[in-house]
């Protein structure tokens with residue numbers, strides 16, 4: 001199995017979309033564990049690609065190919081990952097978005113997948129979503145939770161701005177705000193008075209459960 005996970009990691013690292021799809025399909029046909037394939041395999045590839053980019057060994061196109069390969073694998077595994085793990089349907093709503101100015105959508109999409117798998121009704125607004133659009137969605141959909149993803153130190157600020165806008169609109173106490181993304185941490189969440197922070201999709205579900213219990 002370890003070899004297969006390595007192959008998955010390398011398919012993303014090398015931006016080999018065809019191979020990534022083939023390996024993801026293998027998980028389905030051989031009834032493997034889709035979650036493990038993501039966590040132990042494909043996601044390690046994008047993390048390593050990020051490291052190489054930081055070290056100047058990878059350039060933007062390399063990162064784009066790696067992300068495309070990962071997204072293709074994710075698409076193949078999507079329905080398997082979303083399979084309800086047996087718990088009763090919670091029918092709580094969550095609005096998810098990557099904040100404006102930020103096009104990174106992989107982490108947010110995985111959070112959405114895990115929320116769906118655990119019975120949440122997910123309204124994924126996409127990436128680079130205007131603050132106003134998020135406020136409008138909170139008003140219209142009336143979710144229990146709004147989840148804001150930011151991957152850039154510059155766009156983290158939008159998480160704070162959105163919370164301020166919710167306050168100004170008088171709807172801050174109608175919704176729990178959770179934040180995430182690589183540069184975000186608990187300190188930042190506390191500073192901007194978010195209701196919660198999590199550094200991965202599985203604990204994000206636990207966090208949502210706790211906040212809405």
Ligand code: B12
Pocket residue numbers: 043046047049050051053054060063064067101102103104105106107108110111146147148149150151152153154178179180181182183197198199200201202204
């Ligand atoms: C893939 C990638 C890209 C892809 C994105 C493809 C896509 N569709 O998403 C592409 C190639 C397009 C890209 C572009 C850019 N990128 Co980029 N990218 C990455 C990379 C390598 C991986 C991100 C990723 O997908 N990780 C995998 C996912 C699963 O992890 P995640 O996003 O962290 O999500 C998990 C948790 O954080 C959490 N989570 C995430 N969101 C949320 C939300 C909530 C509510 C909760 C509770 C939890 C949660 O759960 C997720 C699942 O476990 C990172 C490196 C890194 N270390 O993060 C750089 C990185 C984020 N990028 C970076 C940069 C600089 C850029 C560019 C500006 C480059 C450029 N010069 O153009 C552009 C940005 C353009 C823009 N305006 O947004 C920098 C940011 C530096 C900084 N400190 O601001 C990084 C850190 C790379 C680096 N080390 O320099 N990038």
